[in-house]
Amino acid sequence: xxxxxxxxxxxxxxxxxxxxxxxxxxxxxxxxxxxxxxxxxxxxxxxxxxxxxxxxxxxxxxxxxxxxxxxxxxxxxxxxxxxxxxxxxxxxxxxxxxxxxxxxxxxxxxxxxxxxxxxxxxxxxxxxxxxxxxxxxxxxxxxxxxxxxxxxxxxxxxxxxxxxxxxxxxxxxxxxxxxxxxxxxxxxxxxxxxxxxxxxxxxxxxxxxxxxxxxxxxxxxxxxxxxxxxxxxxxxxxxxxxxxxxxxxxxxxxxxxxxxxxxxxxxxxxxxxxxxxxxxxxxxxxxxxxxxxxxxxxxxxxxxxxxxx
Amino acid sequence: xxxxxxxxxxxxxxxxxxxxxxxxxxxxxxxxxxxxxxxxxxxxxxxxxxxxxxxxxxxxxxxxxxxxxxxxxxxxxxxxxxxxxxxxxxxxxxxxxxxxxxxxxxxxxxxxxxxxxxxxxxxxxxxxxxxxxxxxxxxxxxxxxxxxxxxxxxxxxxxxxxxxxxxxxxxxxxxxxxxxxxxxxxxxxxxxxxxxxxxxxxxxxxxxxxxxxxxxxxxxxxxxxxxxxxxxxxxxxxxxxxxxxxxxxxxxxxxxxxxxxxxxxxxxxxxxxxxxxxxxxxxxxxxxxxxxxxxxxxxxxxxxxxxxx
Numbered sequence: 001x002x003x004x005x006x007x008x009x010x011x012x013x014x015x016x017x018x019x020x021x022x023x024x025x026x027x028x029x030x031x032x033x034x035x036x037x038x039x040x041x042x043x044x045x046x047x048x049x050x051x052x053x054x055x056x057x058x059x060x061x062x063x064x065x066x067x068x069x070x071x072x073x074x075x076x077x078x079x080x081x082x083x084x085x086x087x088x089x090x091x092x093x094x095x096x097x098x099x100x101x102x103x104x105x106x107x108x109x110x111x112x113x114x115x116x117x118x119x120x121x122x123x124x125x126x127x128x129x130x131x132x133x134x135x136x137x138x139x140x141x142x143x144x145x146x147x148x149x150x151x152x153x154x155x156x157x158x159x160x161x162x163x164x165x166x167x168x169x170x171x172x173x174x175x176x177x178x179x180x181x182x183x184x185x186x187x188x189x190x191x192x193x194x195x196x197x198x199x200x201x202x203x204x205x206x207x208x209x210x211x212x213x214x215x216x217x218x219x220x221x222x223x224x225x226x227x228x229x230x231x232x233x234x235x236x237x238x239x240x241x242x243x244x245x246x247x248x249x250x251x252x253x254x255x256x257x258x259x260x261x262x263x264x265x266x267x268x269x270x271x272x273x274x275x276x277x278x279x280x281x282x283x284x285x286x287x288x289x290x291x292x293x294x295x296x297x298x299x300x301x302x303x304x305x306x307x308x309x
Numbered sequence: 310x311x312x313x314x315x316x317x318x319x320x321x322x323x324x325x326x327x328x329x330x331x332x333x334x335x336x337x338x339x340x341x342x343x344x345x346x347x348x349x350x351x352x353x354x355x356x357x358x359x360x361x362x363x364x365x366x367x368x369x370x371x372x373x374x375x376x377x378x379x380x381x382x383x384x385x386x387x388x389x390x391x392x393x394x395x396x397x398x399x400x401x402x403x404x405x406x407x408x409x410x411x412x413x414x415x416x417x418x419x420x421x422x423x424x425x426x427x428x429x430x431x432x433x434x435x436x437x438x439x440x441x442x443x444x445x446x447x448x449x450x451x452x453x454x455x456x457x458x459x460x461x462x463x464x465x466x467x468x469x470x471x472x473x474x475x476x477x478x479x480x481x482x483x484x485x486x487x488x489x490x491x492x493x494x495x496x497x498x499x500x501x502x503x504x505x506x507x508x509x510x511x512x513x514x515x516x517x518x519x520x521x522x523x524x525x526x527x528x529x530x531x532x533x534x535x536x537x538x539x540x541x542x543x544x545x546x547x548x549x550x551x552x553x554x555x556x557x558x559x560x561x562x563x564x565x566x567x568x569x570x571x572x573x574x575x576x577x578x579x580x581x582x583x584x585x586x587x588x589x590x591x592x593x594x595x596x597x598x599x600x601x602x603x604x605x606x607x608x609x610x611x612x613x614x615x616x617x618x
Contacts, residue, residue, distance in 0.1 A: 006393075013409050014411065028423070029387060032342070036340065040424050040425075042394060044428050084351075102319075103324065112326050113336070114335075119356070121353050
């Protein structure tokens with residue numbers, strides 16, 4: 001069964017939802033005058049962990065990927081929980097590395113661990129859960145015609161780093177370093193999410209690639225989006241990798257997942273009050289679909305680059 | 310590494326805790342004037358699922374084991390999240406059975422699903438997460454000398470059912486039914502937990518066996534506990550199995566885990582206001598340790614019965 005079929009099967013049997021329909025970055029419930037947001041994301045070594053990743057990086061990332069979903073809801077992270085599945089005979093140093101990585105991440109994001117559970121399993125599994133709270137919720141469905149479309153930081157390095165690792169591409173040491181930083185040690189945009197909760201109309205974190213996230217905002221908000229390829233914040237190192245593999249740097253950036261940057265839309269009059277490092281990449285229109293200039297932009301994923309040889 | 314060593318390793322690196330120290334049934338944080346409680350518990354097929362368990366029962370239990378921890382904190386469950394690890398080629402009917410079981414449990418406990426995640430993994434894994442809220446938190450550390458020690462429902466059937474399954478014991482059909490009901494379809498004491506939150510001083514759910522939970526309450530509250538073997542609520546079906554295997558029904562009941570009954574302590578003057586089905590089994594004293602009559606009661610687990618042959 002494909003993932004989409006499994007999700008459909010579960011939705012058929014799970015009729016009770018929270019105060020926000022399933023399908024956003026996190027679930028949400030009202031407690032008093034605040035929104036509680038909650039999200040979970042499982043990391044499985046076989047499919048999610050490149051062999052050059054240290055256990056510290058694995059532990060840190062298990063926190064980041066969940067905290068990022070909380071940030072995308074405009075919420076302040078308030079707690080983390082995790083369940084571990086550990087294969088028999090897993091090296092003690094490796095386990096301690098994971099513990100250290102989770103601890104470093106909780107220090108970095110300043111959140112407490114609320115609960116943890118360990119089990120024996122066939123492969124290393126870390127299921128992370130993050131909780132957050134906010135007075136005003138950012139969703140994927142709030143984009144309004146006239147909003148500017150913006151993205152934090154830069155995009156493309158996560159996927160470019162993956163390609164360098166996967167295909168052993170030859171790049172300069174400084175390029176490799178800049179790419180691996182984002183590929184192996186991504187950071188969630190927590191401060192930015194809290195600031196955006198005051199002004200933005202919609203937000204999503206980039207976990208499956210900018211083009212896919214643009215389509216989600218468009219579809220869930222019932223709006224059209226037009227972005228300009230020349231405005232995408234793409235660093236020189238991504239151009240370097242694109243050159244090596246003979247692909248377009250823009251395509252590479254659009255397909256790059258696990259960036260954990262925030263894509264958001266905001267009314268133009270509120271843009272000056274945002275004390276966040278971001279780039280305007282386009283605009284929300286009436287209608288539907290995602291366009292780059294006048295051409296439709298199709299959802300691009302890592303799978304579009306799977307045959308590089 | 311043993312589980313206790315792994316936990317120690319993690320505690321060394323995780324310095325930020327919630328407003329309640331780790332080690333209770335769930336973690337807790339104050340939001341406004343309410344406590345938010347959060348807990349997670351991973352179910353791994355290889356170690357946690359007997360072969361006679363239907364996928365509906367597996368799904369239901371993944372909810373129950375987490376909701377039970379919320380109930381033990383005196384909290385009302387308000388949301389459920391889960392991450393699935395599904396082995397490649399797992400039968401579609403089996404997956405749908407799990408979905409149905411989770412859905413039935415959420416209907417039964419009247420809680421919404423807030424977030425879900427599916428992944429490919431080597432073995433079937435369901436990591437469940439439950440959230441709850443309460444004005445007054447019940448912990449393992451609140452027992453006071455003079456409190457009465459009480460337990461909801463009856464104890465022993467979960468383990469007796471396990472023994473019947475594991476060793477193919479011959480018992481009557483009605484006995485098997487009564488035991489399997491508790492072994493395969495346990496129910497969390499949600500209504501009871503909410504009522505207890507108003508009067509009890511401490512509570513814990515019975516997941517590792519009554520004798521171990523008594524020791525946890527004693528240790529974490531800094532009190533002694535004296536229980537009376539004649540007062541334990543043990544049903545006839547447990548006596549029947551004890552007879553077949555030549556063991557004491559009291560020992561069997563004390564070692565029986567995954568009962569999901571609530572063990573709690575309450576001041577005697579508040580006992581009449583409890584509209585809950587429970588049995589008084591002993592009393593909290595100054596001092597320390599757990600006694601049955603005058604004899605120390607050692608923590609008993611399933612492992613004490615592992616060589617029945």
